[in-house]
Amino acid sequence: MLTNNSRGHKRAILYARVSGEEQRKKGYSLADQRDTLRGWCAENGYEIIEEVEDGGYSGAYLERPGLDRVREMVTAGEVDAVVVLFRDRIARGVYAQLLAEEFREHGARLIALNSRGDDSPDGELGDNILDVIAAWERKKIAERMNRGKRRKAREGKVVAGPRPNYGFRFNENRDGYLVDEATMSVIKRIFCMVGAEGMTLNAARCALEREGILSPSGRRGWSRQYLRDCINDDVYLSHSFEEVSALVSPEVASSLDPLRN
Secondary structure (H helix, E strand, O other): OOOOOOOOOEEEEEEEEEOOHHHHHOOOOHHHHHHHHHHHHHHHOEEEEEEEEEEOOOOOOOOOHHHHHHHHHHHOOOOOEEEEOOHHHHOOOHHHHHHHHHHHHOOOEEEEOOOOOOOOHHHHHHHHHHHHHHHHHHHHHHHHHHHHHHHHHHOOOOOOOOOOOOOEEEOOOOOOEEEOHHHHHHHHHHHHHHHHOOOOHHHHHHHHHHOOOOOOOOOOOOOHHHHHHHHHOHHHOOOOHHHHHOOOOHHHHHOOOOOOO
16 A cells, blocks of 8 residues: 555645744744745645644643644654744754654654754754754843843833733833723722622622623623732732832932832
């Protein structure tokens, strides 16, 4: 019986991943990755049998629904290659090496467009070096980001994310918070219900829904987990002048009102 390989067909799964909202907006989006991978397969004679993606998942872990699907298909012998844009799209560091070995055991190759592209010892060494370099780059980026966050905090500024915490809005420069009275009144109501009135999280949730107050995502339903996270979030915690002045630079501390919390 002829197999796909004996007929000359090479079967490929395309795998794409982004780790979060910021990565969806910058760099290679899922659509960008798919387009590049399709072009490579067309040029290299691979038949695409499935396109799999994981949106919003970190490459530091292997527990991903899309990756689970890829591994199942490889184990079933349905594929000759798993094609990714970069090795860290499918996994980081040693996990990429382990997946490559797992695929190889079932007759499939892990092909990353930034790899050496062969299974020779030199090729494996080159890929392993790429994994180490990628891990080093991520750590350096994280280190620079943490330094930047600490510097901004010392300057009394916030690090702007996709959207501000509920109850606040960004200032014009997006480096500070201003109170949004309409949504902050909801935050105060949550603290009052749970703290002063002793209501359970579920009772507070039902009260908000009964009054038709929309959640931060614009939905009618509220979740108990969000209410719990909200109550435990330091952004709503009152701090004394002494506490804040110990965290910021002397220049920022001198602009604070010692009589206000």
